[in-house]
Amino acid sequence: MIYTFNAKEFLLYPVMKSYFELSDNDVYKAIWEGFELLLKQLNRKKVSYxxxxxxxxxxxxxxxxxxxxxxxxxxxxxxxxxxxxxxxxxxxxxxxxxxxxxxxxxxxxxxxxxxxxxxxxxxxxxxxxxxxxxxxxxxxxxxxxxxxxxxxxxxxxxxxxxxxxxxxxxxxxxxxxxxxxxxxxxxxxxxxxxxxxxxxxxxxxxxxxxxxxxxxxxxxxxxxxxxxxxxxxxxxxxxLSYKLESQIPDKEDVGFSFNALFPKFDSFEKIELHISDDKWNKYLTNSEKGKGRIMETLGYSSIDKECFSKEVFKHICANYIYNLKKNEYGDLMFNVCVELPTVNGHIRKTTIALKYHPENGIIEVITVT
Known part of the structure; x- marks a missing residue:
């Protein structure tokens, strides 16, 4: 897992891609080679990533x-x-x-x-x-x-x-x-x-x-x-350089983070957020067996799937993604942390775990915490 990838302040990879005309696959390989090198450097100095x-x-x-x-x-x-x-x-x-x-x-x-x-x-x-x-x-x-x-x-x-x-x-x-x-x-x-x-x-x-x-x-x-x-x-x-969250989208930075997750990422215009009816009704809005209490706190009920989807997708494009990993089943997973208003007038930081399907550009909501 890569906890965070910073192409916002640190421009090595964007410059490499532009100057050497690298493909997304080349960038993907370069990022993971760089990450493996970091792990070796930390291990040599007895620091756990x-x-x-x-x-x-x-x-x-x-x-x-x-x-x-x-x-x-x-x-x-x-x-x-x-x-x-x-x-x-x-x-x-x-x-x-x-x-x-x-x-x-x-x-x-x-x-x-x-x-x-x-x-x-x-x-x-x-x-x-x-x-x-x-x-x-x-x-x-x-x-x-x-x-x-x-x-x-x-x-x-x-x-x-x-x-x-x-x-x-x-x-x-x-x-x-x-x-x-x-x-x-x-x-x-x-x-x-x-x-x-x-x-x-x-x-x-x-x-x-x-x-x-x-x-x-x-x-x-x-x-x-x-x-x-x-x-x-x-x-x-x-x-290792922390990125402050911003209200201003940095699509290049998010795009490079997606490129760290998978060898090819086209554009935000080609991706789509998807929540199945089963996932929404039986898990995300289910108070007994799922995340219904969190969703109720945020003001979402079983009829608000489209509204929730639009709000989450907006934050994916404007925010940065983190906890980038391929799990044991080969699924490409990542998280976003979004600030959503609650029904009592407060702001709740909510982590949304997502799965990326590069073959069709679909991003699937897995869970919220």
């Missing part, structure tokens, strides 16, 4: 939160504010759970298209911000963002309380659920590392030996009791 699962896939746990910490660099005297922030942050990280850490400046990608880009970026951040200190907004690029994808409430509280003593800590944004702010930062943040208990996994340049473990960023993980493992950036970028 399975132990990284929770750090790589979308979070559905109610007691885990995605958080973006906001730093005002103009309130610092040091030029290397990124490393300085991590000097203060790393001692606050736990040594039990697994999560991915991303960071980056709040740069303006909209200025070419909108004259009010700064007003828009300011509003999107401040609309969700839980403020800890005053900050005079002059330009989005003054803010440095650190994102962690899977914190408990207590872990987040420890970080907030630890950073609160610094005036440059503007506050944090809960990005557990979709928003314009979350979609925007999904395009500007880059992976720092995966932290799994007391081990930190980072990337190193491809011209370094894979037998080395290099702290390329020079962040003080070792000084705070963490062990550094580094993986070749060609392997890390494609298979």
């Amino acid at each position: 399975d132990s990284l699962k929770s750090a790589l896939i979308p979070n559905q746990d109610k007691d885990r939160f995605e958080t973006c910490f906001i730093i005002d660099s103009t309130q610092m005297v040091c030029a290397d504010y990124g490393n300085y922030v991590f000097e203060k942050l790393i001692p606050l990280l736990d040594k039990e759970s697994a999560y991915s850490i991303l960071c980056g400046d709040y740069i303006d990608l909209l200025y070419k298209y909108r004259t009010d880009s700064q007003q828009q970026l300011r509003w999107e951040m401040n609309n969700k911000l839980i403020r800890c200190h005053k900050s005079e907004y002059k330009h989005s690029s003054q803010y440095f963002l650190v994102y962690i994808n899977r914190l408990t409430g207590n872990q987040r509280l420890k970080i907030v309380e630890g950073l609160y003593q610094y005036k440059w800590f503007t506050g944090f944004v809960d990005v557990t659920h979709s928003s314009c702010f979350k979609s925007y930062i999904s395009n500007i943040l880059e992976s720092v590392c995966i932290k799994t208990k007391s081990t930190v996994i980072m990337s190193h340049p491809s011209d370094h030996s894979d037998d080395e473990n290099i702290n390329v960023r020079g962040l003080p993980f070792e000084a705070n009791g963490f062990k550094i493992i580094s993986i070749n950036e060609d392997s890390y970028g494609a298979f």
Whole structure:
């Protein structure tokens, strides 16, 4: 199983396909050869790929939160504010759970298209911000963002309380659920590392030996009791860099993920979501023997199959797919995590397991959780 494949931020495979005019079958082989190489690299360094699962896939746990910490660099005297922030942050990280850490400046990608880009970026951040200190907004690029994808409430509280003593800590944004702010930062943040208990996994340049473990960023993980493992950036970028979910479709990224699942994927125009009447009536909407209680919570009854199908298909095209695998029966399986409104006005993260039939382009719903 490949937990996630990243062709959004990491462009090696799209560039290879375009430059060398590779077929889908060639890309499929290249992806799986790359994944096998990653497994060998991890095994050589005594890291289990399975132990990284929770750090790589979308979070559905109610007691885990995605958080973006906001730093005002103009309130610092040091030029290397990124490393300085991590000097203060790393001692606050736990040594039990697994999560991915991303960071980056709040740069303006909209200025070419909108004259009010700064007003828009300011509003999107401040609309969700839980403020800890005053900050005079002059330009989005003054803010440095650190994102962690899977914190408990207590872990987040420890970080907030630890950073609160610094005036440059503007506050944090809960990005557990979709928003314009979350979609925007999904395009500007880059992976720092995966932290799994007391081990930190980072990337190193491809011209370094894979037998080395290099702290390329020079962040003080070792000084705070963490062990550094580094993986070749060609392997890390494609298979270990976490992708934030976005409201904006990236069909090329999803298409490459399908290509990792099967040697040929034509286009979204040629695929169709199918739910059989038996599956819908006897399992998905059956409260006694199936998933009826979940479906009732989401407001779907036995007469809403078409409506549910359209909603799920829309999310498949707009979201990214993960847990890519061929099971023991040769079935091509994958998951999507979709946010659906509940009947009581909340948002529920729902994982939908699907099966892909490449011979006719049909995607079949297997279960929901």
